[in-house]
Amino acid sequence: MKDWIVLETLEDAHNMTVVAGKPVQPEVCPRCGVENPRVYKHDQQDQTFMDTPMHGKRVGIQVVRQRWRCLECGKTFQQLLPEMDEKRNMTRRLVEYIQQRSLVRTFTEVADDVGVNEKTVRNVFREYVAALEEDREVTAPAWLGIDELYLIRQPRCIFTDVRRRSVVDLLAKRDKLSVSKWLTNLPGKQAVEVVTMDMWKPYRDSVLALLPDAQVVVDKFHVVRMANKCLDDTRKRLRGELSLSDRRKMMRSRHIILKREKDLDDTDHATLEAWTNALPELYYAYHAKERFFAVFDAQDRKEGQERYDAWLRGLDLLTRANFKELITAVENWKPEVLNYFGTGATNAYTEAANGMAKIANRNGRGYSFEAIRAKIIYGPTVKRRKVVSDFHHSIPNSPKNVPFDYQHLQAVRAL
Numbered sequence: 001m002k003d004w005i006v007l008e009t010l011e012d013a014h015n016m017t018v019v020a021g022k023p024v025q026p027e028v029c030p031r032c033g034v035e036n037p038r039v040y041k042h043d044q045q046d047q048t049f050m051d052t053p054m055h056g057k058r059v060g061i062q063v064v065r066q067r068w069r070c071l072e073c074g075k076t077f078q079q080l081l082p083e084m085d086e087k088r089n090m091t092r093r094l095v096e097y098i099q100q101r102s103l104v105r106t107f108t109e110v111a112d113d114v115g116v117n118e119k120t121v122r123n124v125f126r127e128y129v130a131a132l133e134e135d136r137e138v139t140a141p142a143w144l145g146i147d148e149l150y151l152i153r154q155p156r157c158i159f160t161d162v163r164r165r166s167v168v169d170l171l172a173k174r175d176k177l178s179v180s181k182w183l184t185n186l187p188g189k190q191a192v193e194v195v196t197m198d199m200w201k202p203y204r205d206s207v208l209a210l211l212p213d214a215q216v217v218v219d220k221f222h223v224v225r226m227a228n229k230c231l232d233d234t235r236k237r238l239r240g241e242l243s244l245s246d247r248r249k250m251m252r253s254r255h256i257i258l259k260r261e262k263d264l265d266d267t268d269h270a271t272l273e274a275w276t277n278a279l280p281e282l283y284y285a286y287h288a289k290e291r292f293f294a295v296f297d298a299q300d301r302k303e304g305q306e307r308y309d310a311w312l313r314g315l316d317l318l319t320r321a322n323f324k325e326l327i328t329a330v331e332n333w334k335p336e337v338l339n340y341f342g343t344g345a346t347n348a349y350t351e352a353a354n355g356m357a358k359i360a361n362r363n364g365r366g367y368s369f370e371a372i373r374a375k376i377i378y379g380p381t382v383k384r385r386k387v388v389s390d391f392h393h394s395i396p397n398s399p400k401n402v403p404f405d406y407q408h409l410q411a412v413r414a415l
Helices: 092-101 107-114 118-135 176-184 201-210 220-239 244-252 266-278 280-295 301-313 317-322 324-332 334-343 348-363 369-378 385-393 406-414
Strands: 005-011 015-021 039-054 057-070 076-078 143-151 154-161 166-171 194-197 215-218
Touching: 015 039, 039 092, 039 107, 092 107, 092 118, 107 118, 118 369, 143 348, 154 176, 154 348, 166 176, 166 369, 176 201, 194 201, 201 215, 215 220, 215 334, 220 280, 220 317, 220 324, 266 280, 280 301, 280 317, 301 334, 317 324, 324 334, 348 369
Parallel strands: 015 057, 143 194, 194 215
Antiparallel strands: 005 015, 039 057, 057 076, 143 154, 154 166
């Protein structure tokens, strides 16, 4: 920090104290406003300001702060320290450090890292998020992802810009009214071309009503996962007809039944053949699942429609009953399911963002919904991963697997 001198440095295993001062004459009197005032030293006061950690240790700057008396107005004032935060006993750069770190780490971890109270970290975080909210501009993405997630024992709704790999917003509720209100207020919503989602009717109704030009695509992975569920439900039901020892063997073979046939090795084939020979119903269910997965290998919508219709016609009555849940869902959402073949769009990124939200909720027990929302929207883990990757690729020999705030931290320490 410019014009500062270090008088002494004290440290132990976890902490470092730097005794320092700034022997500079005041440029203006804060009492009367006179520039370059005539002053004399009144007394000194020791104050400690926390600073960014260094060498894995918490750092405190013990400032020998001068008090001055202005001969122009006769009043006393403390030495001005623009490097220090006006509201807290910490440096401005530590405030910035806490702002960035609290987006990716728990408040307790950050507080322990820098040596301040957890409540202070929460307050810095809250003020930072409020400032970000004021400057935030939401724009409609060309590819909008919608998904639900459970946070703090309640279902929420998450919106993502799938193409740019960023979280757009997180709603406290996922009901039709909340989703419709958000879509109504979305600036530039005419730009949305594709909306990916799971099979939740309020999402579809809201999008069809408010984004009539957008193509709604049901996430492929939700559909094929339902096929796996139907197969596994069949396996569970058939287990009841077996002896205890056979039931245990079948439980251990569950992962084989849910594998794709092309991924089975010789041992898997032998195990699967033994079970399907003993239970023909399971054999037919397994191959029905495999043929359904092949539907999504189609090259276009027409071929996808033909493959699905052929799959449905080829089912016997018993297998059709086993896959009733899947068939009903696809029939109810057929246009949206088939839209996959025209776009190839999935909701994989939204699911990833959903997972990161759950991790943030799990790591920070007691977080409010607002805190989790801020960490997901403004945090670097999901929102800026691609940007950071592109940035590193543009610099020769730069580290690729570093935390997002690495360069910010290095710049702070270089000061």
